[in-house]
Amino acid sequence: MMQWTGDPYVDVGLATILAFRNKEDPAQLTDDDLRAMAEWIAENYARNPLKSFLTVAFTSNAWFAQPSFTPEKREERGKVHLFAWQQASSGTERCVFTGLPSAAVPLSDKLAPGRAARAQIPLTQGDEDINFYPNGDSGLAISGQALLCLQAFPLGCAKLSGRLLAVHASQPAVTLAFAREFLAINRKNIALAQQAGETKLPETRYGIGTLLVDTLMKIIAESRYLADDSAPFSIIAYHLTNGQTPEIAIYHLPLGVTGFLRLARTPRYSAAWGRIAQAALPRQAEDDGAAGNRKRLAKAKGATAKPTIQRNPLYEDLLSLPEEAPRFLRRYLLRDALHQAKSLTATQSDAAVPAAGSASWDLTELFLKEVMSMDKTRIEHIRALGDRLADYVAAENDRRFFRAFYSEQNYALLRNALLKANTNAVRRGKPPLITFDQFIEVFEEGEDIAYKDWKLARDLVLIRMIERLAAWLSDNADALPEPSADGSSLPEDEQT
Amino acid sequence: MRVLKIILEGVTTSFRYPNFMLGVQPSYEMPPPATIYGHICSALGEWVNPADIQFAYRFTFERKLRDLEHIHVLAPSGGRLPGTRMPKVLEGNVNPFWREVLFQPRLTLYLNKPEWEAAFRSPRYPVVLGRSQDLCGYTDVRVIELVERGAAYFEHTLIPFDHPWKTAKGVVVTMPRLLDYANNRRPTFARYIILRQRVASDDDSVLYFGPPPQTYWVDPESPESAGKQMGLVFHTLA
Numbered sequence: 001m002m003q004w005t006g007d008p009y010v011d012v013g014l015a016t017i018l019a020f021r022n023k024e025d026p027a028q029l030t031d032d033d034l035r036a037m038a039e040w041i042a043e044n045y046a047r048n049p050l051k052s053f054l055t056v057a058f059t060s061n062a063w064f065a066q067p068s069f070t071p072e073k074r075e076e077r078g079k080v081h082l083f084a085w086q087q088a089s090s091g092t093e094r095c096v097f098t099g100l101p102s103a104a105v106p107l108s109d110k111l112a113p114g115r116a117a118r119a120q121i122p123l124t125q126g127d128e129d130i131n132f133y134p135n136g137d138s139g140l141a142i143s144g145q146a147l148l149c150l151q152a153f154p155l156g157c158a159k160l161s162g163r164l165l166a167v168h169a170s171q172p173a174v175t176l177a178f179a180r181e182f183l184a185i186n187r188k189n190i191a192l193a194q195q196a197g198e199t200k201l202p203e204t205r206y207g208i209g210t211l212l213v214d215t216l217m218k219i220i221a222e223s224r225y226l227a228d229d230s231a232p233f234s235i236i237a238y239h240l241t242n243g244q245t246p247e248i249a250i251y252h253l254p255l256g257v258t259g260f261l262r263l264a265r266t267p268r269y270s271a272a273w274g275r276i277a278q279a280a281l282p283r284q285a286e287d288d289g290a291a292g293n294r295k296r297l298a299k300a301k302g303a304t305a306k307p308t309i310q311r312n313p314l315y316e317d318l319l320s321l322p323e324e325a326p327r328f329l330r331r332y333l334l335r336d337a338l339h340q341a342k343s344l345t346a347t348q349s350d351a352a353v354p355a356a357g358s359a360s361w362d363l364t365e366l367f368l369k370e371v372m373s374m375d376k377t378r379i380e381h382i383r384a385l386g387d388r389l390a391d392y393v394a395a396e397n398d399r400r401f402f403r404a405f406y407s408e409q410n411y412a413l414l415r416n417a418l419l420k421a422n423t424n425a426v427r428r429g430k431p432p433l434i435t436f437d438q439f440i441e442v443f444e445e446g447e448d449i450a451y452k453d454w455k456l457a458r459d460l461v462l463i464r465m466i467e468r469l470a471a472w473l474s475d476n477a478d479a480l481p482e483p484s485a486d487g488s489s490l491p492e493d494e495q496t
Numbered sequence: 497m498r499v500l501k502i503i504l505e506g507v508t509t510s511f512r513y514p515n516f517m518l519g520v521q522p523s524y525e526m527p528p529p530a531t532i533y534g535h536i537c538s539a540l541g542e543w544v545n546p547a548d549i550q551f552a553y554r555f556t557f558e559r560k561l562r563d564l565e566h567i568h569v570l571a572p573s574g575g576r577l578p579g580t581r582m583p584k585v586l587e588g589n590v591n592p593f594w595r596e597v598l599f600q601p602r603l604t605l606y607l608n609k610p611e612w613e614a615a616f617r618s619p620r621y622p623v624v625l626g627r628s629q630d631l632c633g634y635t636d637v638r639v640i641e642l643v644e645r646g647a648a649y650f651e652h653t654l655i656p657f658d659h660p661w662k663t664a665k666g667v668v669v670t671m672p673r674l675l676d677y678a679n680n681r682r683p684t685f686a687r688y689i690i691l692r693q694r695v696a697s698d699d700d701s702v703l704y705f706g707p708p709p710q711t712y713w714v715d716p717e718s719p720e721s722a723g724k725q726m727g728l729v730f731h732t733l734a
Binding site for chain 1: 662683
């Protein structure tokens with residue numbers, strides 16, 4: 001019986017077979033299902049566009065691509081690779097992926113029976129090479145079932161920048177959903193290329209993060225993963241080629257990031273998330289414009305323009321989380337708060353302003369909790385400080401303090417501005433804006449060097465302040481710098 | 497609970513994904529359990545029974561980078577070495593490839609074997625972690641008493657995927673759990689959560705499947721944060 005292994009190659013291959021047969025659970029797979037997959041591969045891998053493209057997965061020594069093979073030998077090797085699962089194995093070794101007995105068939109003239117190498121398993125060594133194998137025994141033991149999964153593996157990947165993008169999730173259903181999406185696109189492209197007599201398989205023109213997150217959001221929207229109580233999952237994407245210059249890059253979407261994305265689509269946060277996603281698109285339009293110029297220039301010169309890779313900066317930046325969370329927060333959430341305040345002050349009356357800008361903080365709070373694991377108490381202190389400072393600015397009309405708090409790059413000067421405002425409030429018979437304990441809670445990290453992330457704390461307080469100050473800002477629009485798509489309105493050292 | 501606490505520091509390390517051998521050798525961001533077992537055996541100078549070992553750890557590094565290396569990729573050969581009567585058994589070419597390297601690694605290892613303190617104070621083989629060229633050193637080796645607390649935080653550590661409680665932070669990876677040296681180093685793999693962020697036992701992101709534990713093992717020497725100290729999740733190898 002087939003089952004998930006935890007290995008990206010085998011699991012994505014297994015997911016591809018499931019998707020090919022429109023099934024959900026490996027336990028549902030029958031011999032008929034495996035045979036159907038094997039027969040489809042036998043028919044299509046040995047001809048274009050897959051024959052030329054799949055050397056990126058299995059090298060030109062693959063059974064369907066090796067130019068020195070006679071048709072008989074190709075057929076014989078194809079059967080060995082695709083139907084070994086049918087044979088009762090007498091192999092003495094155990095498959096490194098499944099733990100099943102290894103296939104007792106030779107996969108090349110140089111490997112011991114039941115062992116596979118670079119022509120079957122991407123990025124392993126060649127048939128005779130001994131490096132990285134125990135005792136210098138070339139190849140890895142593999143079962144017939146795992147071998148078929150490996151053969152199916154590239155069909156469940158996206159073709160991107162001449163490589164394969166395999167998506168492996170901690171929840172098999174998510175791995176299956178990605179494989180289903182990519183298989184559908186591949187089968188359509190294969191059929192079109194075969195009809196047109198094309199030798200090349202068209203490729204996805206998206207950046208890795210753009211394709212990954214765009215597909216994930218589609219999967220979330222269409223599946224039960226939107227539910228708050230569904231199991232969390234993390235994703236690892238492998239962008240690889242096993243061709244002439246082997247290469248692999250690994251990208252992570254951790255549990256917290258996928259949790260954030262799932263919740264960002266729910267009604268409470270969807271408006272703010274939609275705005276941010278939309279705001280990220282103008283850069284796309286600029287790229288398209290640049291691409292259009294390049295195309296026109298190339299046409300004028302009689303050359304073919306290199307296709308542009310489309311990147312959604314928001315989706316690409318999600319791949320840098322949680323390590324780059326402060327930068328992400330500044331670039332998207334603070335910018336969104338600024339855009340909101342600016343657009344509201346330009347278009348709405350005072351009476352309409354207060355409610356309209358809401359939800360920026362809600363989404364920020366979700367980000368802090370899901371992605372940054374920020375302590376609930378600290379979040380509460382930040383929000384409360386934002387409220388108090390906003391009330392102070394509005395009541396005292398203290399534009400100087402607002403601008404200092406917004407743009408100060410020197411921590412000591414920011415602290416001085418806060419102290420002055422505090423003193424000012426107390427002098428007027430009001431409670432202090434911030435107590436010592438609250439100050440420590442908001443601006444210090446804890447065990448590490450004090451004030452390490454004071455700019456992050458300042459940005460968070462600002463998001464809340466700007467949201468709360470919508471009415472005041474409508475009368476003091478010039479207190480805000482001009483928001484711009486590239487974040488150039490943000491404090492100087494916080495761009496990029 | 498008395499444990500042996502070992503602090504290891506080095507300049508570089510790398511924990512290669514086992515089946516990516518060519519062109520680029522990416523690194524896990526935490527040492528796999530199989531690496532920890534090999535490290536313990538290296539210090540002791542013998543293969544010890546993995547079934548007796550329980551370990552927990554905290555692992556950090558400054559940053560990840562890529563280093564260009566050259567490998568002599570070798571294959572069996574025949575004939576004689578040129579100009580000699582010596583048989584040639586291997587030949588190969590130099591291949592460049594990129595290796596992911598973790599800079600300035602720091603491992604705090606907790607072992608349920610306080611009796612191994614002397615061995616770690618005078619390790620049998622050179623102290624390495626990851627690759628043989630990644631020389632490291634122990635900056636502290638001693639026995640401490642862990643304490644039980646009603647709450648703890650966890651960070652920079654590895655958690656078994658099938659652990660009774662799970663955190664909705666981190667990344668799920670499949671790692672080598674143990675290599676069977678009696679059987680041609682046959683690997684067994686298991687799934688783990690690499691947790692680098694700090695999460696507390698009472699966070700919303702910590703999910704309990706069954707009643708939450710009454711107490712957690714905590715390192716009493718760890719820094720305190722919001723009234724909690726660092727908890728330890730112990731692993732077994734067999």
